[in-house]
Amino acid sequence: MKVKGFLKDVGGASAVTKRRQAAYDRASAKPAHKDPMGAVAKALHPGLIPLTVESVRPASKTAKTIRFTSEAHLPYFRAGQFLTLVIERDGYRVTRPYSISSAPYETRGEHPCVEITVRRPKEGGFIANYLYDEVRAGDTFLGEVGLGEFHYEALRDARHVVAAAGGSGITPFVSMAKEIKNGREDFDLTILYGSVSEDDIVLREELEAAACDRVHVVHVLSGDNPGWTGEKGFLNRDIIKKYSAEDTTYFVCGPQVMYDFVQKELEALSVPKRRVRFEVFGQVRDITAFAGYPQEKKDDTYRLRVRIGVSETEIPARASEPIAVALERAGLKIHTACRSGSCGFCRIKVLSGKYFVCPQNDGRRGADRDFHYVHACSTYPLGDMTVKVNI
Template sequence: LKVKVNGVTITRPYSIASTPKDALQGRYELTIKKEEHGFLTNYIWENWDVGTRVESSGPEGFFYYEPLRDTKNIVGIAGGSGITPFRSIANSIIDGSIDAMLTVLYGSSDEEDIIFYDEFQALEKENPDRIKFVHVLSCDVVSLEGCEKGFITSELIEKYCDVKNSSFFICGPQVMYNFIEKELARFDLPNKRIRREAFGEVKDVLALPGYPQDLAEQTFKITVHVGNLSKEIPANASESVLIALERANFAPPAKCRSGECGFCRSRLVSGTLFISPISDWRRSADKKFNYFHPCSSYPTSDLEIVIPRTL
């Protein structure tokens, strides 16, 4: 979505909860969860109403079922609002667009946190051979029938899935990826069997391996060149270069905010960066010629950069 907030254009990626068939009818559904510290999500909740016109790009990314690549057993591992693409996949199986079976392990902190509970119950009841949702709750008291308590561990995955004959799709918050990656590593699966949805900007860069903790509190200076314009802006070491640009009213093109789409691709003229190891999807030629993605890069010195113009 591309939204103007206080005169600044902000972009954020959201997974699509409806199906490709719905899109052909001119309808997209997004599920936007209100978050305590969410910037754009809160703005949307407070300002959007029925009839609000919104601007978005077309669908982007690689998080979809591809029969030539993926097995007929799809295992979805979801956390929080990361459930939305599995609603789309489940409904695509039911409408005949996807010929596969879906098992979703859906982690939530408590029962209140579960999205689409009734809808999933109904889908599963009507299609018991093709669709299964397993709710995994991390709270102490679980009263909902049929739920698992705890986290999505390798034991739980083995309990519900034919691991060696499945393709895994993961979508959720960053902390869930850190946990699930370790659990899935025990199965020694080929890379192509694990698909990951881009999760947006890294929430806590200080927790990433290799981040220079001693610089976290520092503010650096970035000299930005765009077209014929040059400007100096401040940048916090613990915030991405993209955030620094947006704070200074630059709005370079950006979609995934996870280092994946390449839309924000910029050139580093001088200075040094910490690049998030979990979001470094740059091509090797880009690495060699000092191109970087501001959405997944953090200043570790004063910088001089060239950014693309707003689309």
């Protein structure tokens, strides 16, 4: 190759070394750690924080709103997100996700708070009953505030949003409505809220207070309600179409039957997939109803060996319940949040044994499948198993 002038210089390596040494010599010897990105990350995602019940008030004849304050910093979450509550009862330590019904702006100012709204449970569910019946002002919990992907995204969604809500599925939309009214979210929201009767409408006052030129609330009653002059029936394609703009994004939150129904109606309207957002389902009620679940095992209880660090313990695990529930029943720590196989907080490793993953809540990564990493909240034992959980 042609010899360039500078290539005759072989002292370059020493020169850069001297230069580097000089930079050290010039540098201050005082620690100068400064990390605002880290501070913001911590403020937005503080993990578990203490939450104190400030008040419990009715949200309908069959629902209550629980307001929490915190001695810690409340993160500025996105309207539509949920919080996860750690509930310790009778030696169990369980977590449950609840959509936040208050608005993000309420975490600011002089009296920061977050609220969830819970409905009287129709059946069993001792945690749900406990929250509804027994929680009082002054009670304390641990909770993680501001999780999930169910929020408006200006770059993805249409400016006009139609929310299809059923039952307590109204909560994330109340948060959105309040935030819009407060000028902190920038989209038009029409809430189609399906209830059986007027008595079932949750957070009606909050909804009315949030109504404005950008927020419209349409109650749709399905029961026999003499004197009701508003919309009647289910959230079918006609009603959805009536309140849609030319370009609309649909957010859906409610019970499973409503999801299935609304999904079909939206398909019938040829709404493109990118315009439909479903909130995650939560733990399925009945895993045995899913295709592929081995029915003959549904009543079995297996031995679950649990490796925690270098220790191991053995607990029972029912075939009809997710591994996360078995761990919680045994009082073992498992970090869960969405309970829908989606957030991945409860990722654990299966060291041996067969299992079934709920197809509706299967958020595993491809390589995780290959190496038997599963999400404990959506994985069911089909035999004796050994798993490794986080410390």
